[in-house]
Amino acid sequence: MSTTHVPDVLAEIRDDFLELPEAERLQLLLEFSNELPAVSEEVSKHPEMCERVAECQSPVYIYVEVQDDVVTMHATAPPEAPTTRGFASILAQGISGLTTGEVLxxxxxxxxxxxxxxxxxxxxxxxxxxxxxxxxxxxTQKR
Incomplete structure (x- = not known):
């Protein structure tokens, strides 16, 4: 696995999972699913700004803002899809606040x-x- 450019927040999240016995990792993922940050008011009023993630069976939509080279990731995933929602939460929490270079x-x-x-x-x-x-x-498109 390449770990050379994993930003600190994402590295901490990864390490939190790896420190747990495998049987307990799903519980941590469920905790993340409950902590998916709410999208901004602008994004919630303009869902057309979001992009559907076709690889997800559940309806997951993401939108990325770049302001002054700092990235904010917005994501929506239904509560009835806790695994997918957990993954979206990990990325939203781990990516928001990073520079464009760090994300790429x-x-x-x-x-x-x-x-x-x-x-x-x-x-x-x-x-x-x-x-x-x-x-x-x-x-890349918004840099």
């Missing part, structure tokens, strides 16, 4: 590095990877 340097395999590949289906990990790829593309 996040390893593409970060979703595989947090120790959940045996606890959740590969399809769900692919969904988190899809979220990360869309964030990077939006950051």
């Amino acid at each position: 340097a996040i390893p593409d395999d970060y979703p595989q590095s947090i120790g959940l590949t045996r606890a959740v289906s590969p399809l769900r990990i692919a969904g988190m990877t899809g979220m990360l790829m869309r964030v990077k593309r939006q950051v």
